[in-house]
Amino acid sequence: MITLRYNILLYLFMVFSFMFDDIELGQTVIEYLIPNQWTIMVVSILVLISLPLVVGRFVQIFWNRFMSQMFALQEIKFNDGLGIALITAMLFSH
Numbered sequence: 403m404i405t406l407r408y409n410i411l412l413y414l415f416m417v418f419s420f421m422f423d424d425i426e427l428g429q430t431v432i433e434y435l436i437p438n439q440w441t442i443m444v445v446s447i448l449v450l451i452s453l454p455l456v457v458g459r460f461v462q463i464f465w466n467r468f469m470s471q472m473f474a475l476q477e478i479k480f481n482d483g484l485g486i487a488l489i490t491a492m493l494f495s496h
Contacts, residue, residue, distance in 0.1 A: 403479075403481075403482070404481045404482045404485035405481060405485075406481055408481075408485060409440040409481055409484050409485050409486070409488065411476060412485060412488040412492070416454075416488060416491060416492050416495075417450060419492070419495075420495070422488060434455065454484060454487055454488060454491070455484070457481045457491075458482065458484030458485075458486075458487045458488075459480065460483075460487075461474060461478075461483035461484075461486050461487050462478055462479070462480050462481075462482070462483030462484075463479070464488075465478050465482075465483060466478065
């Protein structure tokens with residue numbers, strides 16, 4: 403079972419790895435869309451907080467409604483779905 407502490411550590415690792423990643427292309431696109439630096443920071447924080455939660459919930463719903471019935475697997479909780487989403491994001495981000 404994946405705990406909340408495990409998900410927090412995964413999330414912090416993902417955030418710190420993205421902070422030190424080379425994102426010059428993404429910055430230029432965002433600068434044209436959002437002119438103010440504070441607005442960019444607020445939008446980035448909102449995305450970093452809300453996206454993993456939404457994707458974790460989606461993974462949980464998908465697993466419980468499709469995977470568990472199709473392959474006779476155990477249903478998962480939100481922490482498990484969030485852990486799966488965070489690990490997948492880290493694997494396919496670089």
